[in-house]
Amino acid sequence: MYPTLQSMGITSIQDIEKFTLRYESGHDVLKIYYRREKGSLLPKSKKFKFGRSTKTVLADGGQQTYRQVQEPSLIVLRAMEELEQIVGRQHEVKVTKEDLVNELEHLEKVMTSKISEIRDKINAM
Incomplete structure (x- = not known):
């Protein structure tokens, strides 16, 4: 049901509580937090780093100037969509x-x- 999250090794999908996404040192960092019982030995969160792709695009101005643009990984975008289905849009506070x-x-x-x-x-x- 959540192929991207499963491909990332996330198995406790029903325990996902919230997630955050931030940009750090040229990478998108996705952190997923889980609901855990007190005393549980399972991790309370997992962190994933995704590189960004760089594209050269034609800039406006008609002078044939180019600039580089960074875009997030398709994997992180798909993971975000799946996480939003699970926990809603809590991260957009x-x-x-x-x-x-x-x-x-x-x-x-x-x-x-x-x-x-x-x-x-x-x-x-």
Whole structure:
């Protein structure tokens, strides 16, 4: 019934609670969250990264100028359609200040972790 999600290895379709899609470092990142019982050993979420295709298109202006345009993967678009059928359009809620603060805090944690990892590699040399 959901061929794209199944091809991505998603088997607990009935447990999908919500999903998010964001653009990060040239990739679309789809994160799917599941309803889980307390104490469950199953993951509460799964993250998928999709590359974007780049096309060169003729720009307006009549001067034969071209520009590059990035488009999301067809797989992520199909997965989004299937997820919207499952959970509705919950992910399209307006972005609030709190959402942006949470996203910024998450980014800071990721960057701090990555910087530490690189420093450890440098020190190991």
